[in-house]
Amino acid sequence: MDSARLLCLLNEDLLIRILSFLTYDSDRKAFRLVCKAFYRVDSLHRTHLKILRPEFITTLLSKFPNIYSLDLSICPQIDDSAVSMLLPVGYDWSRRLKRLVLSRCTGLRSAGLELLVKSCPFLDSIDVSYCCDFGDREAAALSICGGSLRDLKMDRCLGVTDVGLAKIAIGCQCLEILSLKWCLEITDLGIDLLSKKCTQLKHLDISYLKVTSGSLRSISSMKKLEFFAMVGCGAVDDEGLHYLGNGCLSLQALDISRCDRLSSSALAFLIKGHPSMLQIHASYSFSEFPTKVIQELKDLKNLKTLILDGAPVSESFFKIINFSCKYLVEIGLGKCKGVTDMGIFQLVLGGVNLEVLNLTCCSDLTDNAISAITDSCRSVLCLKLECCNSLTEKSLYRLGLHCSLLEELDLTDCVGVNDAGLHYLSKCTKLVCLKLGLCTNITDKGLYYIA
Numbered sequence: 001m002d003s004a005r006l007l008c009l010l011n012e013d014l015l016i017r018i019l020s021f022l023t024y025d026s027d028r029k030a031f032r033l034v035c036k037a038f039y040r041v042d043s044l045h046r047t048h049l050k051i052l053r054p055e056f057i058t059t060l061l062s063k064f065p066n067i068y069s070l071d072l073s074i075c076p077q078i079d080d081s082a083v084s085m086l087l088p089v090g091y092d093w094s095r096r097l098k099r100l101v102l103s104r105c106t107g108l109r110s111a112g113l114e115l116l117v118k119s120c121p122f123l124d125s126i127d128v129s130y131c132c133d134f135g136d137r138e139a140a141a142l143s144i145c146g147g148s149l150r151d152l153k154m155d156r157c158l159g160v161t162d163v164g165l166a167k168i169a170i171g172c173q174c175l176e177i178l179s180l181k182w183c184l185e186i187t188d189l190g191i192d193l194l195s196k197k198c199t200q201l202k203h204l205d206i207s208y209l210k211v212t213s214g215s216l217r218s219i220s221s222m223k224k225l226e227f228f229a230m231v232g233c234g235a236v237d238d239e240g241l242h243y244l245g246n247g248c249l250s251l252q253a254l255d256i257s258r259c260d261r262l263s264s265s266a267l268a269f270l271i272k273g274h275p276s277m278l279q280i281h282a283s284y285s286f287s288e289f290p291t292k293v294i295q296e297l298k299d300l301k302n303l304k305t306l307i308l309d310g311a312p313v314s315e316s317f318f319k320i321i322n323f324s325c326k327y328l329v330e331i332g333l334g335k336c337k338g339v340t341d342m343g344i345f346q347l348v349l350g351g352v353n354l355e356v357l358n359l360t361c362c363s364d365l366t367d368n369a370i371s372a373i374t375d376s377c378r379s380v381l382c383l384k385l386e387c388c389n390s391l392t393e394k395s396l397y398r399l400g401l402h403c404s405l406l407e408e409l410d411l412t413d414c415v416g417v418n419d420a421g422l423h424y425l426s427k428c429t430k431l432v433c434l435k436l437g438l439c440t441n442i443t444d445k446g447l448y449y450i451a
Helices: 003-008 012-020 025-032 036-045 054-063 080-089 091-096 110-119 136-148 162-171 188-197 213-219 238-246 264-273 291-299 315-324 341-348 367-376 393-402 419-425 444-450
Strands: 048-050 069-071 099-101 125-127 151-153 177-179 203-205 227-229 253-255 279-281 305-307 330-332 356-358 382-384 408-410 433-435
Touching (some): 080 110, 162 188, 393 419, 419 444
Parallel strands (some): 099 125, 177 203, 279 305, 382 408
């Protein structure tokens, strides 16, 4: 059967199903170029559009009638005048729009943003991250979205102060996701008002804000909060974690990385109040991790992600994790002192189904540790072994033999990696990312095996 007759057998429902499996833009572009039928199906069912140049907006919006997600983040020429030119294209598309990405659109100001928001009354998600010149006027324009807005990202909007945040908190009280990372002018006052007005918040990121434990006292009253990140909040101390430990009853994920005024005992107190926690990120926050604190990890029966990069650990830590955290999928131990072959053996003993392991700069590990991982964690997807200098080609042999699902492997500065090891590793056919920087014992022959 020739290709033309074969294509005739593919009705629209089948083509839509095929299209749903194409996740990369390049694949969808190739799909559109097959024939007019394929192009028509893609045009009618495309819901997301990412535009590079504003002069193409008119044409593209007419070709794709069902767009409800518009991304202008790679279109630096978008400004107030471009928005006024864009809106007359047709009122229908603007009323259909639910998601708008304006990240890095530094030419846009309050007038254009207000016009855009007013013309899209059903927006539930807006991203204005890295619009560094955005201030309180732009925040006021965003507040016009009102009760329809559910997701707002304002990372590195450096001009937004407590006044702008107050406008959003009062105008958009149905917010469920809010990211304020690097909004350096926001203080405890703004967070306090936010916690009182936006009671539906489930995801909040205040990383790198100059807030104190007073903000966490306010945040602890948020009954629906599930994810909270405060990376790099250096003014927050143990008192703040105590507030969280007594509040935020729905909390499931916490990121307190790089908060150097926190102690591990405060984390233990928080864990005691939230035994159903699913994710804990605490990289480079603790200089000590005593047995008393480790004992509290026994309560985390449902924990899936534990990131403790830079913290000292002991063999008892690995035993408790293995015994209690049966659902653990990801663990981060990069630059942790005390990570040994015996510790890894204790961690994976009994077939813990880990998928992501970060063992960066754990220089005491040998091939025995990798053997233990490959024997017990055969579904591992990502393994980071940068600067693990005691590993040899035997480790790569074990990975190639048992870890066929491996997608990402970091071997940067592993001097034991050689061409023979890469030959073994070539059996990992699903490998997408392989880092071999500073591996001085590999040649073109080894890369040929991988290729």
